[in-house]
Amino acid sequence: MLLNEFLSYVKTGKALSTDEIHAIMGDMSEEARRVTFRLNSSYHTPSEVRELLSELFGYKVPESLRVFPPFYSDFGKNIHVGENVFINACCHFQDHGGVTIGDGCQIGHNVVFATLNHGLQPEERGITYPAPIILGKNVWVGSNSTILQGVTIGDNAVIAAGAVVTKDVEAGTIVGGVPARFIKRI
Secondary structure (H helix, E strand, O other): OOHHHHHHHHOOOOOEOOHHHHHHHHHHHHHHHHHHHHHHHOOOOHHHHHHHHHHHHOOOOOOOOEEOOOEEEOOOOOEEEOOOOEEOOOEEEEOOOOEEEOOOOEEOOOOEEEOEEEOOOHHHOOOEEEOOEEEOOOOEEOOOOEEEOOOEEOOOOEEOOOOEEOOOEOOOEEEEOOOOEEEEEO
16 A cells, blocks of 8 residues: 555545555554654754654645654654644654644644544454544644544634643634633633
8 A cells, every 4th residue: 555545545534454554554653763763862953853854744844833852753644734833842643644733833742643543342442543633723732732533623722731632622712621621712
């Protein structure tokens, strides 16, 4: 299976359960680790960080992207970032299902983006199901938050530090808690 075929397949949300799918996931994971180990092993200028992220993501990232390593990804090729995005240190991207970060987003320390979920029945727990995470424009995600698969966060929303976001978030709102709940409109 080729990368483009895999990326098309994950958009269906169907199970990632075949040997062919596991092979490409394994290969991409190895490549992602090679790049992130280089990124995280020593100091790099902002330009060098962007060069390494371009290699990891598979496209030239915007010049306005700012990332403070360490940065972790277990796939790499399904992360899409807009202009003027800031990602603070120690963020984790499980991006098989796709992570899109809109223009002007601010991502705090230790944020986790988890685009895969497992089957609930014990005999199905080894099967994963993808769904994308989408952040609109100017979203602020507080430190130590977790965004789960299939969640869309509207423009200008704020995710309070430590939140676990399991459902879509309306534009112009603040959510927080475990699981994240509406706090107020901005």
